Amino acid sequence: MPEQSAGHLIVESLEAHGVDRVFTVPGESFLDVLDGLHDSSVQNVVCRQEGGVTYMAEAHGKLTGRPGVAMVTRGPGASNAFVGVHLAWQDSTPLVLFVGLVPVAHREKEAFQEFDPHQWFGSQAKRVMVLDDPDRASEYVAEAFFAASSGRPGPVVVGLPEDVITQRTDAPVVPPLPVAEGAVSAEDLAELAAALETAERPAIMLGGPRWTPEAAAQVSGFAERHGIPVVSDWRAGDRIRTDSPVAVGELGYSRTEDSVRVLRDADLLLVVGTTLSDIPTDGFTLRQERSARNWVVNVDAALRQHSGAVARHVLASPVAFGRTVAGLDLGEHPEWTGWLEPAASAHREHMRIPSTAGNNAPGTADMELVVKALLPHLPEDTAVTTGSGNHTAWAQRYVPKGGYPCHFSVRNGTMGYSVPSAVAVSLAQPERFVLSVSGDGEFLMNSQELATAVQYGAHPLIVVVDNGQYGTIRAHQERHYPGRVSGTQLRNPDFAAVARGYGAFGARLERNEDIEGVIADGVRAVTEDRVPAVVHVVADPAKLLPGM
Structure with missing residues (x-):
């Protein structure tokens, strides 16, 4: 092999792993990798803040199922990037973060921007690796991608000392390591069929990582053939189409009580891809009985996050499980229809915009009417991104999910995700309509990535719900300290003017009468x-959630 620098070998290894873009904020600590990207096939998307870098990489990982790649510098850069690492850890998203480090000879001297990546990231990453041998550069890339993707996916951090990556090596490119999907054994399948045959109230819960569009169609098709209600984990409503006759809604916040009833009262619950964690179980209070028949299909041997009984653990990914049940026929079970229909009907009713929409304060626009005006413009494969906060409920409740993957959100409650994730999805799939719904406080945490969108041609439609407050915390505050508003109020800029300053389309909504025209203009932009569009909705601060 011809000699090259370790930094250039890293880039060549990324190409061998099929990486088409990386997300970066540049730093002097990894200049040689940046130089390697100059002549490569990998697009370098330069972001405005390292939190946006890891958010974009995480969204790319959710979209493709392959590790999103982020690159930041040491110290402050790594600190800012940590938010996306925590997200990838809790959301089980494959992500590889490359962090430039101080030269080897400067270690443990409190050199400029020095930090210990093992101590910083050790509790929130599947692996933390520091490259000290240039001959192992490609090996580290292969191991990082494998660790990020295998089992329960998650983030891997690779430290790159700035002097090591400039050293020469003739080491070859290490090819990608195959990731096992696990398997459903003949015994697993026979016992599952027998368990379902004897069940009077079976249910399926879908969520977690390692899905593909084919796996989602196969598993939901199995449920539809047999009339088994399907409840979705929190932030995982796109594993089954909204219009499926067996869909009964998403657990967590903005749910129906019927979806909770399905989870609670099922005499056999088949959990596929995810676990019974705290949010869907209402803080580990639902389905915790030791006698509960919970079949868990999950490729994570450790079943991290799971709480409650496990009748059987099938060590398989949704892909392996989908292939297996695609041909499974349990025969006719008409008695399951009576168990399914009330929850399915409640789910369909929950998605209808109520006739009371438009009952909002003067000088504001009603978000229910905004969504109503949006729906006719949304193609079936629309991708929706949301951050964390009450604003997510408008998209979760009313915007249909046409197939996996189409909903990009956060299970770890982090704010600032809506704009960077929309940019990442739009860059990866430029012909797809991308709708982002953001809160006002949430939007301001990463709105600077609009500059990234304009620079690289991403063009999402971003709806900002401006109720002048951190609405979720205000709601908690009113519940625990009624009438004592403290530390939750915001004075916001004109978001439409901010958007125009970046070179995007911007419009402001303060009246219901203007909604349809402004939405049409935003969609046209x-x-x-083909430019990003921001619709600034001045919302009634008293209407914190849909239906209020």
Whole structure:
């Protein structure tokens, strides 16, 4: 092999792993890798803050199922990037973060921006690796991608000392390591069929990582053939289409009580891809009985996050499980229809915008009417991104999910995700309509990535719900300290003017009468002018959630 620097070998290894883009904020600590990207096939998307870098990489991982790649510098850069690492850890998203480090000879001297990546990231990453041998550069890339993708996916951090990556090596490119999907054994399948045959109230819960569109269609098709209700884990409503006759809604916040009833009262619950964690179980209070028949299909041998009984653990990914049950026929079970239909009907009713929409304060626009105006413009494969906060409920409740993957959100409650994730999805799939719904406080945490969107041609439609407050915390505050508003109020800029300053479309909504025209203009900017669009909705601060 011809000699090259370790930094250039890393880039060549990324190409061998099929990486088409990386997300970065540049730093002097990894200049040689940046130089390697100059002549490579890998697009370098330069972001405005390291939190946006890891958010974009995480969203790319959710979209593709392959590790998103982020690159930041040491010290402050790594600190800012940590938020996306925590997200990838709790959301089980494959992500590889490369962090430039001080030269080897400067270690443990409190050199400029020095930090210990093992101590910083050790509790929130599947692996933390520091490259000290240039001959192992490609090996580290292969191991990082394998660790990030295998079992329960998650983030891997690779430290790159700035002097090591400039050293020469003739080591070859290490090819990608195959990731096992696990398997459903003949015994597993026979016992599952027998358990379902004797069940009077079976249910399926879908969520977690390692899905593909084919796996989602196969598992939901199995449920539809047999009339088994399907409840979705929190932030995982796109594993089954909204219009499926067996879909009964998403657990967590903005749910129906019927979806909770399905989870609670099922005499056999088949959990596929995810676990019974705290949010869907209402803080580990639902389905915790030792006698509960919970079949868990999950490729994570450790079943991290799971609480409650496990009748059987099938060590398989959704892909392996979907292939197996695609041909499974349990025969006719008409008695299951009576168990399914009330929850399915409640789910369909929950998605209808109520006739009371428009009952909002003067000088504001009603978000229910905004969504109503949006729906006719949304293609079936629309991708929706949301951050964390009450604003997510508008998209979760009313925007249909047309197939996996189409909903990009956060299970760890982090804010600032909506804009960077929308940019990442739009860059990866430029012909797809991307709708982002953001809160006002949430939007301001990473709105600077609009500059990234304009620079690289991403064109999402971003709806900002401006109720002048951190609405979720205000709601908690009113519950625990009624009438004592403290530390939750915001004075916001004109978000439409901010968007125009970045070179995006921007419009402001303060009246219900203007909604349809402004939405049409925003859609036209996205689909015809191919620029990002921001619709600033001045919302009634008293209407914190849909239906209030």
